[in-house]
Amino acid sequence: MNKTLDKMIELVSKVSSESEYEEELSGDVRFVEDLGLNSINVIMLVTLMEQEFNLSLTSRLEALLGCPSINSVTEYIDGLLVNNE
Structure with a gap:
């Protein structure tokens, strides 16, 4: 991995702690x-991602909202990190 x-x-587990998702x-x-994340959970996740990866993501919310899974967001973040954005 x-x-x-x-x-x-790790970040998703912090914002989805009340989720009824029972699998790992x-x-x-x-x-x-x-996970049934709502808009408040998403805002919390984006804030945690900004802090963890030292990125400004508020201008990229539309692109992030188009990422339905943890894998897709990971690929997006990796692309930003590689391009030093």
């Missing part, structure tokens, strides 16, 4: 369909 994915799973989190888990 890559480092970004490990960190994303993995990259394939979808934010809305599987």
Whole structure:
């Protein structure tokens, strides 16, 4: 597993602690369909991601909202980190 994915799973577990999802989190888990995250959870997750990865993501919310799973957000974040954005 890559480092970004490990960190994303950790962050998602913080905001989804009240979720009824009973399986272990993995990259394939979808934010809305599987975890039932609401808009407040998403804002909390984006804030945690900004802090963890030292990125400004508020201008990229539309792109992030198009990422349905932990894997897709991980790929997006990795792309930003590689390009030093």
